[in-house]
Structure formats: C-alpha cells, structure tokens
Amino acid sequence: MSKPIYQIVDELPTGGITVKLLQALDYVVPGQWQNIVGFDNTIRTVTGETDEGMIQKIGERAIFLYNDPNQGYQRALWIYETVGKGSGVLGAAALANKIGENISFLSFLDKITPKADKAQAIDLGVKLVAELVAFCKINGIPGDSIGDFVGSLADYSGESLMRMAALVTADALLPLGPDFIQKVESYVGGANPSELEQNGTFSQIQAEIPGSDTSSKQGFINQSWGAVADWMSSFVSSRGLTQESVVGNLKNYIDITDDRLDYVSAFLDVTTDYYQHTGVQTLARRLVERAVAEI
Amino acid sequence: MFRPKSTIILFFIAAIFMFTVAACFSNESNSRWANAQRESTSGAKPSPTLPTQQTASSNPARSSKPLPGGSFNKFFPAASDGYTTVASQEKGGFAEYKLKKDGKEMAMLSVSDTAANPEATQKFQGSARTISGYPAVEQGSTATAVLVDNRFQVKVLSRNPSFTKNDREAWLQKFNLAGIAGL
Numbered sequence: 001m002s003k004p005i006y007q008i009v010d011e012l013p014t015g016g017i018t019v020k021l022l023q024a025l026d027y028v029v030p031g032q033w034q035n036i037v038g039f040d041n042t043i044r045t046v047t048g049e050t051d052e053g054m055i056q057k058i059g060e061r062a063i064f065l066y067n068d069p070n071q072g073y074q075r076a077l078w079i080y081e082t083v084g085k086g087s088g089v090l091g092a093a094a095l096a097n098k099i100g101e102n103i104s105f106l107s108f109l110d111k112i113t114p115k116a117d118k119a120q121a122i123d124l125g126v127k128l129v130a131e132l133v134a135f136c137k138i139n140g141i142p143g144d145s146i147g148d149f150v151g152s153l154a155d156y157s158g159e160s161l162m163r164m165a166a167l168v169t170a171d172a173l174l175p176l177g178p179d180f181i182q183k184v185e186s187y188v189g190g191a192n193p194s195e196l197e198q199n200g201t202f203s204q205i206q207a208e209i210p211g212s213d214t215s216s217k218q219g220f221i222n223q224s225w226g227a228v229a230d231w232m233s234s235f236v237s238s239r240g241l242t243q244e245s246v247v248g249n250l251k252n253y254i255d256i257t258d259d260r261l262d263y264v265s266a267f268l269d270v271t272t273d274y275y276q277h278t279g280v281q282t283l284a285r286r287l288v289e290r291a292v293a294e295i
Numbered sequence: 296m297f298r299p300k301s302t303i304i305l306f307f308i309a310a311i312f313m314f315t316v317a318a319c320f321s322n323e324s325n326s327r328w329a330n331a332q333r334e335s336t337s338g339a340k341p342s343p344t345l346p347t348q349q350t351a352s353s354n355p356a357r358s359s360k361p362l363p364g365g366s367f368n369k370f371f372p373a374a375s376d377g378y379t380t381v382a383s384q385e386k387g388g389f390a391e392y393k394l395k396k397d398g399k400e401m402a403m404l405s406v407s408d409t410a411a412n413p414e415a416t417q418k419f420q421g422s423a424r425t426i427s428g429y430p431a432v433e434q435g436s437t438a439t440a441v442l443v444d445n446r447f448q449v450k451v452l453s454r455n456p457s458f459t460k461n462d463r464e465a466w467l468q469k470f471n472l473a474g475i476a477g478l
Contacts, residue, residue, distance in 0.1 A: 047437060047452070048436075048437050139385065140385035149382070
C-alpha cells in the first residue's frame with residue numbers, strides 16, 4: 001500500500017516550479033485553478049461545508065473509497081504519477097537529442113534517441129489517452145448516452161481544465177509549434193509499433209490503453225486524438241495562444257534564459273510535474289464529491 | 296540519594312513522550328484520519344450492516360449488492376427553468392449530476408445505494424420530516440437528503456450560496472423517486 005490519500009493531498013507543494021508554471025498559465029484559463037492543497041482544505045473548498053462532524057465523515061468515506069482497489073481511484077493516481085515520471089525521462093532524452101543535432105560528433109545519438117519532435121508527439125498522444133483513461137477510472141462513464149459522456153468531458157473545469165491548458169501549451173504548442181495537431185496525427189499514425197513501445201510513458205501505461213496489441217492501442221490513441229483535435233484547435237485559436245505569448249508569460253514566473261522553444265519545453269518537461277500535481281487535485285475533488293453524497 | 300538507573304529510565308520515558316508529542320503535532324491531519332486509514336486497510340468491514348434498515352424494503356427480490364450506478368440515471372430530473380444538468384460520476388451504487396445555471400455550478404444531484412454504506416441510513420431514523428412521502432434530513436449546512444424504500448439515498452448539495460435549502464427540497468421532488476423505489 002502506498003501513502004494514504006490524505007497524506008498525498010497534504011504533501012502537495014504550495015510553491016516550486018510546478019506551481020509557478022501553473023500560475024503562469026492562469027492567463028490561458030483565467031480563475032479556473034487555485035492551488036488547493038491539504039486534505040481538510042480540499043473537503044472544505046469543494047463542499048463549502050463548515051460542520052466539523054460532517055467534514056470528518058466526508059474525509060473518512062473518501063479514504064475508504066480510495067482504499068478500495070476495485071473503485072479505480074488508486075489506478076487513476078498511478079496513471080497520473082506514471083505519466084508525470086515518463087515526462088521527466090523524455091525531457092532528458094530530448095535534451096540529449098538536441099545536443100546530437102547541434103554537435104556533429106554526437107550525431108550518433110540519433111541512432112538511439114528518437115527525433116525530438118517525434119518523441120514529443122508520441123508522448124503527447126499517450127498523455128491525452130492517459131487523461132481519458134484516468135477520467136474513466138475516476139468518474140466511470142457517466143450518463144446514459146455517448147452525448148452524456150461527451151458532455152461530461154466537455155465540462156472540464158478547475159484543475160482538470162488547467163491540466164489541459166498545460167498539456168496544450170507546455171507539451172504541444174511550445175515543443176511542436178502551431179501545427180502540433182497535424183504532427184501528432186502523422187507521427188503517431190505513422191509510427192512503427194516498436195517506436196511506440198520504446199516510448200517510456202506508453203510502455204508503462206500500455207496495459208491501461210484499450211486494445212489487444214500495440215497496433216490497436218495505436219489506433220485508439222489516433223482516434224482519441226482525432227476526437228479532441230477540434231477542441232484543442234479552438235482552445236488555441238480562441239485564446240490567441242502562440243509560442244511567443246506562452247514563453248512571454250512564463251518569463252514572468254520562471255527564469256528562462258534561452259529563447260529556443262525546444263529547450264524551454266525540454267526544461268519544463270524535466271523540471272515540472274503539472275500532470276501529477278493537478279491529477280491528485282482532480283482525484284481528491286472527485287473523491288470528496290462522491291463521499292459527501294454517500295454519507 | 297542519586298540513583299542512576301532510575302534517571303536513565305526517566306530519561307527514556309521523557310524522550311519517548313517528547314517524540315510522541317512531536318509526532319502528533321507535526322502532522323495533525325494524519326492523526327485526524329489515521330483511524331479511517333487503519334480500518335479501511337485492515338480488511339475489517341468499516342460499515343457494519345444495520346439489520347433494522349435492511350428488513351424494511353418493499354422489494355425482497357432486490358439484490359443485497361449495490362446496484363450499478365447506471366440504473367439510476369433515468370430517474371434524475373431533466374433540465375428545466377434555465378438549469379442544465381451534466382453527468383458527472385457513475386460508479387457502482389452511485390450516480391451524480393451537476394446542476395448548472397448560466398455556466399455556474401449551482402448544486403450536485405446524486406443517488407447512492409446504501410447497500411455500499413449502510414451507516415448512511417442511520418441519520419433518517421426518527422426523522423419526522425418527509426419530502427414526497429420519504430424520510431428526509433438536513434445534513435451539515437449544504438445537503439438535503441431523502442431515503443427511498445429504506446435503501447436509496449437521494450441527495451441535493453448546494454454549491455452556490457444562492458442555491459438555498461428550499462431549492463434543494465424543490466429539486467429533490469423533481470427526481471422520479473417512485474421509479475427509484477421500484478428498482
């Protein structure tokens with residue numbers, strides 16, 4: 001058994017580079033994200049409840065639900081943690097690859113390290129699917145129709161919407177540029193199954209991705225990406241997001257000395273874990289929402 | 296008279312005491328939740344079944360296991376009066392919808408099967424209030440709930456100060472409570 005859920009929520013950081021990154025991205029989804037940390041505090045904030053006896057019961061029920069492995073919450077947390085860790089590893093590989101492109105005698109690195117764009121694109125596609133899988137682990141498949149389910153997904157707000165904002169900016173727009181949607185389509189769609197299997201995040205969470213083999217899992221990633229492509233495209237265009245505007249805002253919070261966007265992206269990749277941070281917050285919120293309804 | 300052995304023992308007792316106090320104060324949250332953690336990971340059933348609650352059902356053929364959350368969906372209220380509903384969660388024995396108005400979250404609507412948490416029925420015992428004929432309670436400062444057929448808890452939780460206790464009661468009456476009783 002890993003740490004108790006209350007301890008995981010209590011230990012969420014109130015500062016540091018991950019929190020700075022998320023604060024810097026507030027302009028993308030204004031007012032959506034507050035850094036809610038602490039188990040008691042999460043219960044109070046989510047429910048608006050002030051009755052101490054009630055807060056105790058909500059917390060106890062949430063702990064019970066989390067500790068039941070059949071409920072899916074532990075698996076969802078594992079996905080958020082694993083995707084966060086995979087991101088760090090990729091950051092290191094991407095940096096090594098950039099050196100390989102610039103310095104000829106190190107060009108042999110290309111043979112063992114995937115092209116940065118391709119690695120980024122695969123990682124992005126896998127991250128999106130991880131989000132979908134974690135959503136279903138936490139919330140089930142709500143409603144009686146596909147429309148209900150899509151409506152439930154479209155209702156992303158708070159820390160979940162912030163996680164998507166960070167995904168679109170730090171993992172998509174910055175490293176891959178404004179045509180990131182097409183890049184993921186072509187890189188993930190055109191990848192050999194072995195290239196997918198070599199992706200750290202994919203190899204770790206592949207058992208959770210629907211499909212009997214790597215090719216069918218690849219198909220699922222493509223389908224999922226296709227399903228959210230329009231949403232992502234309008235997310236970027238309606239907010240006027242550009243690589244320059246994102247970096248400009250980041251500079252207000254994080255000391256970025258290099259304007260080269262691929263380096264900035266790789267730097268964020270190895271130094272932040274926004275995915276896990278907001279993932280824990282999403283999980284805690286949903287647990288509390290269910291617990292207060294069931295007690 | 297100086298007795299070194301007693302001094303050493305006293306020193307150790309004091310050290311253990313100080314260590315324990317420090318541990319308690321260093322993580323107050325842990326002490327608040329530690330019992331729940333222990334009970335839910337020890338294999339002991341944390342919520343004992345309450346026989347008095349389980350015998351009063353009008354449907355003896357009903358499974359004693361929690362029903363699928365999806366079986367509750369069709370009994371939720373439809374969107375009306377400028378409100379919209381968004382499916383939020385659907386797990387074993389539980390379904391929940393958000394109630395929104397002008398894009399703002401106003402309340403949560405839920406149905407839960409108390410077979411998964413029998414303790415939840417206790418608060419309805421002795422309740423003189425009813426809503427649509429079912430025992431009803433206020434819970435904390437944000438929740439109103441009814442117990443349908445001694446089994447299914449239907450609850451409305453305010454998420455906005457303008458969504459009052461009266462609103463909660465009105466929305467509880469919009470559920471198809473008789474339909475839930477027939478499950």
